[in-house]
């Protein structure tokens with residue numbers, strides 16, 4: 001999970017009372033959203049008897065999703081971790097002497113996929129403005145071993161793809177976009193996934209388009225698409241014989257059931273992207289106009305033409321609330337029914353697994369002050385917070401105001 005869902009967290013009764021109850025709390029839409037379209041599609045697959053990855057709905061989804069992201073080819077996969085690993089392997093990046101530059105502020109899978117592919121990771125910092133991979137940090141991290149750069153469109157905010165593409169061109173590196181959190185996003189009017197040699201998406205349960213699990217590689221490169229397909233399909237050749245295997249692939253296929261659900265989810269994607277952007281713009285404006293609420297939006301950079309808002313990201317300012325800790329602040333919001341969290345608990349460089357003896361020399365930590373600052377400061381709001389009405393957004397702002405009013409009591413815990 002990229003987001004620690006907060007809906008199941010246990011909040012003590014006393015804390016609820018502290019904030020005066022939840023009667024006027026906003027009522028955000030549940031996630032996932034689904035309707036008769038998902039039900040119809042699932043039943044059709046059920047009755048077709050073609051339940052697996054060779055159901056025709058899989059190529060239908062691949063075609064539609066790839067086209068929406070400005071690419072000719074899509075390969076549906078079991079999840080967005082294996083898709084990243086297969087993308088690297090398709091490029092021949094699978095030896096410990098092959099380095100991939102990955103941001104320090106991202107979900108585990110961005111880096112674990114590199115190691116699972118057999119290559120090595122070099123961590124680089126994110127920029128302050130977007131919390132995505134900083135092109136200057138990438139330049140500084142390039143070594144003779146560097147083979148690829150993996151920007152992550154964290155929270156649905158596209159990384160600086162123009163600058164990163166230019167760096168990759170100059171140094172002859174593969175650009176692999178981790179767009180797991182960025183369905184439908186675009187940079188300078190061009191969809192994410194189409195800037196890189198390959199783009200990778202996730203359809204895991206928390207994602208903006210989901211079938212519970214799932215992933216997809218998109219690309220304009222036919223050869224790479226065929227290689228990813230072969231890795232996903234037990235090393236077969238497209239159109240080749242079932243029992244003939246040419247590369248060391250496995251079964252990473254998405255099922256017909258998942259494709260049916262995702263086709264229905266896909267039909268809602270554009271409207272949901274629009275709604276999230278509209279509600280995020282209100283929050284941006286109001287939070288900037290009311291710094292006393294203690295939340296500074298991270299916002300979006302000018303080149304972002306479409307932001308997927310998988311997460312609405314803010315920086316918490318304890319000084320605005322007389323030093324109330326970020327943890328207490330988030331606990332209070334959760335008690336009011338607001339799904340939010342403090343996000344990734346550490347930079348990826350510090351994750352214990354990357355220091356395990358087994359991986360010695362294959363995960364290179366970086367100098368990553370911006371990522372460390374993000375770990376210490378941010379408050380994330382889950383995307384469904386932006387799928388309600390305008391009134392819900394204003395109710396959310398009222399909750400922030402309520403917490404601010406009660407900051408003294410919250411701080412002392414009385």
Ligand SMILES: Cc1ncc(COP(=O)(O)O)c(C=O)c1O
Pocket residue numbers: 001002078079080081082106107109110152178180181202203204213214215
């Ligand atoms: C940035 C990022 N990359 C990769 C993944 C991995 O996707 P999956 O959970 O589908 O394997 C996720 C999400 O979980 C993610 O947030």
